[in-house]
Amino acid sequence: MKKSTLLHLRIPFSFFLMPVFLLAVAVSEHISYENLFLSFLILHLLVYPASNGYNSYFDKDEGSIGGLKVPPKVTKELYWVSLIFDLIGLILALLISWEFMVMIFIYGLISKAYSHPNYRLKSRPIIGWLAAGVFQGYFTFILSYIAITDTSLIQSWTWDIQIPGILSSILLLGSYPMTQVYQHEEDSKRGDITISLKLGVLGTFHFTSIAFFLASLGFVGYFIVYHSLSDAIVFLSSMTPILAYFGVWYLKVRKDRSKADFTSTMRLNFLSSIMLNAFFIYLWLS
Structure with a gap:
């Protein structure tokens, strides 16, 4: 595998998407640890990287993208490796359940439509925003839950499971535009009218x-x-550093729009992921 292909898979970037999976773990009463490990592997080491690579292949970004400040030129190898990662993920998903495999397949289709020239959801501000928020939030939460608990989709239709799934999408619908805030110039040149x-x-x-x-x-x-109540207080405490960073950054951007850059965005993503991952692990263990 070429170095450029490995870089565009952006496997470390999966850390930023981990909170949704850990939230599903935290609210699951009966856990199949074999399924937990396997579903984690499928999502974070196969499906997410496949999505990153596939979209990078069609975007052919020259400026910074999530997880890569200076992306190398893409090759045809990246396209095929992305599809192979997806195929391996689907085969492994079937070991958990057919429902989980179907949901992984649907997630893959939506993620590919994000940058594929025939659909390019990225260029449609509202549809692209909704697709990212719903499928990386609620949809991923539910597919993670049914895998982790080894249950069927219909068993997730209870308020104690539906509510955190919906809230994860609201959180992502809010944070998603921030991941695009430093790409306005490049998106404009390419004709991609993003929500940001x-x-x-x-x-x-x-x-x-x-x-x-x-x-x-x-x-x-x-x-x-x-x-x-104590869990709610711990949650608010864990969100405080994120709010503090966001507030300080916002004040800088008000004075100078160029401060809405790649480095600051990645720092916010990293801090948010650390605090949310840590809280959901705490919630799981407690």
Whole structure:
């Protein structure tokens, strides 16, 4: 495998998508640890990297992208490796259940439509935004839950499972535009009208802060009702560093729009992922 192919798979970037899976683990009462390990492997080492590589192949970015400040030129190998990763993921998914495999297949189709020239959801601000938020949030949460608990899809239709799934999408619908805030110039040149481009730099910050507030309020209510007040307090405490960083960065961007750059965005992603992953692991263990 070429170095450029490995870099474009962006396997470490899966860390940023891990909170949804860990939330599913945290709210699962009966866990199949064999399925937990296998589903984690399928999502984070196969499906997510396959999606990254496939989209990179069609985007052919020259500027910074999530996880890569200076992306190398893509080759045809990246296209085929992405499809092979997807195929391996589907075969392994069948070892868990046919429902899990079908959901992984659907996720793969939607993720490919994001950058494929025939569909290119990325160039459609509302549809692209909804697809990313719903499928990386709620949809991934549910498929993770049925794998981890070794249950059927219909058994996830209870409020104690549906609510955190919905809240994970609200959180992602708010944070997703922030991942595009430094790409306005390149997206404009390519004709990709993203949700962040429509909102503008400051509008993206305002939109994300509102969605983050609503999601946090929802999570606090969920933890108080289905877990405990102490869990809600720990959750709010874990969110404090994220809010502090976001606030300081916002003030810098108000003075200088160029501060809405790749490095600052990745720092926010990294901090958010660390705090959310740590909290959901705490919730699971407690």
